[in-house]
Amino acid sequence: MRIGVLTGGGDCPGLNPAIRAVVRKAEVSYGDSLIGFRDGWRGVVERLTTPLDVERCRGILPRGGTILGTSRTNPYKIDGGPERAMETLAAEGVDALVAIGGEDTLGVARRLSEAGVQVVGIPKTIDNDLSATDVTIGFNTAVQIAVDAIDRLHTTAESHDRVIVCEVMGRHVGWIATYAGIAAGAAVILVPEEPFDIDSVCEHLRRRHAKGRYASIVVVAEGAKPVDGTIVVASGGKDQFGHERLGGIGNVLAQEIEARTGIESRVTILGHIQRGGTPTAFDRILATRYGTAAVDALHAGQSGVMVALHGTSIDVVPLADAVDSLKTVELSLVDDVAAVFLD
Numbered sequence: 001m002r003i004g005v006l007t008g009g010g011d012c013p014g015l016n017p018a019i020r021a022v023v024r025k026a027e028v029s030y031g032d033s034l035i036g037f038r039d040g041w042r043g044v045v046e047r048l049t050t051p052l053d054v055e056r057c058r059g060i061l062p063r064g065g066t067i068l069g070t071s072r073t074n075p076y077k078i079d080g081g082p083e084r085a086m087e088t089l090a091a092e093g094v095d096a097l098v099a100i101g102g103e104d105t106l107g108v109a110r111r112l113s114e115a116g117v118q119v120v121g122i123p124k125t126i127d128n129d130l131s132a133t134d135v136t137i138g139f140n141t142a143v144q145i146a147v148d149a150i151d152r153l154h155t156t157a158e159s160h161d162r163v164i165v166c167e168v169m170g171r172h173v174g175w176i177a178t179y180a181g182i183a184a185g186a187a188v189i190l191v192p193e194e195p196f197d198i199d200s201v202c203e204h205l206r207r208r209h210a211k212g213r214y215a216s217i218v219v220v221a222e223g224a225k226p227v228d229g230t231i232v233v234a235s236g237g238k239d240q241f242g243h244e245r246l247g248g249i250g251n252v253l254a255q256e257i258e259a260r261t262g263i264e265s266r267v268t269i270l271g272h273i274q275r276g277g278t279p280t281a282f283d284r285i286l287a288t289r290y291g292t293a294a295v296d297a298l299h300a301g302q303s304g305v306m307v308a309l310h311g312t313s314i315d316v317v318p319l320a321d322a323v324d325s326l327k328t329v330e331l332s333l334v335d336d337v338a339a340v341f342l343d
């Protein structure tokens with residue numbers, strides 16, 4: 001079998017271990033040949049390829065990013081895009097694809113599989129918002145990076161008796177904010193799943209700081225929104241999949257908190273730090289298990305499916321189940337913690 005591999009969407013730690021696992025499993029267990037497509041679906045549409053074999057993958061296990069490059073190209077937004085993709089696959093003699101991506105990349109994989117391409121998906125995104133799997137590659141590392149950062153913010157906030165707002169990624173969902181907020185002992189966790197009321201946030205902070213010297217960390221997901229009309233947040237344009245470019249709620253929040261409570265406030269926006277650098281052991285193992293399972297699925301003749309983690313087992317699920325709706329944070333998770341720890 002000749003297998004094409006691509007990574008699409010925002011990068012994350014763990015992509016290289018996944019590529020390595022696909023390549024090793026395919027070459028060593030099945031005697032397959034492989035080809036890499038550069039920059040996600042752009043490589044398939046524009047026939048941008050790169051050699052891919054066990055030798056090429058040596059040393060990439062601990063490396064962040066992706067040796068294949070990535071982009072947010074959507075073939076279905078390009079004139080003749082899907083047809084050009086099919087031509088490339090035929091011209092390169094590719095029998096099947098492994099697409100490593102989030103909702104957008106795997107949404108394209110699903111459409112191509114319906115058009116007859118054999119494709120298996122591997123779930124990745126630091127946002128952890130893909131349905132039908134417990135965890136996506138990259139999430140664990142992003143949470144650990146955020147926790148390390150918030151631990152550091154705590155000590156400086158304590159020295160100055162300040163509020164520090166820490167903005168983390170999470171466009172539509174607050175998985176990073178929730179997990180990092182709980183693990184690092186934040187005073188407030190704000191997620192896109194539930195619009196926040198700035199008055200109650202400020203009231204909560206005022207109460208904490210009225211008890212004497214006190215520091216508060218507010219963790220806010222970049223996609224968190226205030227209750228309508230309470231504060232104004234700017235927007236920054238859209239990408240090819242129609243997603244808004246975010247970043248800025250943290251600044252607005254810190255200014256509002258200081259203005260309304262009189263407590264000195266600062267902001268730290270973690271941004272792409274959360275997506276860079278070496279993957280945690282958890283992500284390396286997850287990526288390795290996903291990569292080998294994806295190749296097994298191809299050889300079992302499966303298509304239009306994604307490998308997924310359920311508890312401790314790796315299963316295969318329809319791509320439709322993964323991309324039809326986002327996996328959001330159960331608010332009870334935040335509320336249960338809030339009741340005991342956020343005071």
Ligand code: F6P
Nearest residue numbers: 010011125126127169170171246
């Ligand atoms: O990949 C998901 C994500 O990290 C989101 O959390 C974030 O909003 C977005 O990507 C940022 O995208 P870009 O790197 O294209 O600015």
